[in-house]
Amino acid sequence: MSALFVAGEAVARAVPVVGGVLGAGGVAVAALPARVRMRAELRRRWRSWALAAPLFLGAFLLGRAGTFALAAGLGVVAVGEYARMAGLGRGERIVLGAAAVAVPGLAWAVPGVDAVRAAGALLGAAVIVAVVSGDASGGFTRACRTLFGLVWIPVALAGLVALDADTALAVGVAVAFGDVGAWCAGTALGRRGPLSYPLSPLSPNKTWAGVAGAACATAAALAVVGAFAITLWAAVLAGAVLGDLVESMVKREAGVKDAGTWLPGFGGLLDRVDSLLVALLLVMATGVGL
Structure with a gap:
């Protein structure tokens, strides 16, 4: 209240x-x-x-519930636009879309989450698709673009909640x-x-x-x-x-x-x-x- x-x-x-x-x-x-x-x-x-x-x-x-909904809604649309421009595949789009909801949700549920743990989770999310698929020719580029998108959009929009x-x-x-x-x-x-x-x-x-x-x-x-x-x-x-x-x-x-x-x-x-x-x-x- x-x-x-x-x-x-x-x-x-x-x-x-x-x-x-x-x-x-x-x-x-x-x-x-x-x-x-x-x-x-x-x-x-x-x-x-x-x-x-x-x-x-x-x-x-609506308080933090409202700002979470705002951040998640903006994030889902924005990461879709970014993924198309960055030429990312379906796997990376799923990761970015999930992060668009999960990162602001984490800021809502666990205020002040440790930055080191958050960075480790983001890095893991960014590389997982390229690593699992064994992409030796473009995997590094895909991972870097995914990591950039994660920080640029879901992490930034989590600020509306944090x-x-x-x-x-x-x-x-x-x-x-x-x-x-x-x-x-x-x-x-x-x-x-x-x-x-x-x-x-x-x-x-x-x-x-x-x-x-x-x-x-x-x-x-x-x-x-x-x-x-x-x-x-x-x-x-x-x-x-x-x-x-x-x-x-x-x-x-x-x-x-x-x-x-x-x-x-x-x-x-x-x-x-x-x-x-x-x-x-x-x-x-x-x-x-x-």
Whole structure:
């Protein structure tokens, strides 16, 4: 009951902020003139945001059971998209899908599980299929890609359960605001000048202007939900920036533009949560909220 009360307080602080931004954004995209090239895409994105925000916030109202369900649901979809991009076989997909449920479940059932034991279990899960199948030509690559997927998705999403409700919710809201801030600043300031330089050849459209926008937006989001701290802000900002580049790296090697096609305005689920995954991992690494 106390965990549900704390989660309710966190959601109560976040709902007016998220609702206000969604409302303002809805008015803005509705008012866009027909000649604006990205009008249709922006409207699709807004509809996806409008659906995702209540689901995300609502999960926290149910306490740790809700955040477990959220983490497991996101994980099952995300590992499916990742497995297709990574070219993993049926065995590795089963391992990743099981881990998407089991790792957040472990964080729920056994808070503070020893990191060494968890790492050993993940390594065993990553190599078992390739070892049992006797794949001497590509087994190492398969195992490495599986291990990367395990850490990148199920372990990261377990942070929604392992972190306290205030911190986990603040990270999710701040990352979402950071994505919007990066896009706005990149569009407005990333065309020319000192902030127009790309961060990495992996994603030439990601510029230092976007980093500046994400820095401002994540700081503002953390402040308005009452969770601003330098360490937390730095971890969220780094995750927001690195998350996009990590997924770009995976997609470049896979030769695909998007992780999927089913999420209007974004592509796949991984295209929407890539920053959240890295941010959660970095926040857990700092020990904030654990």
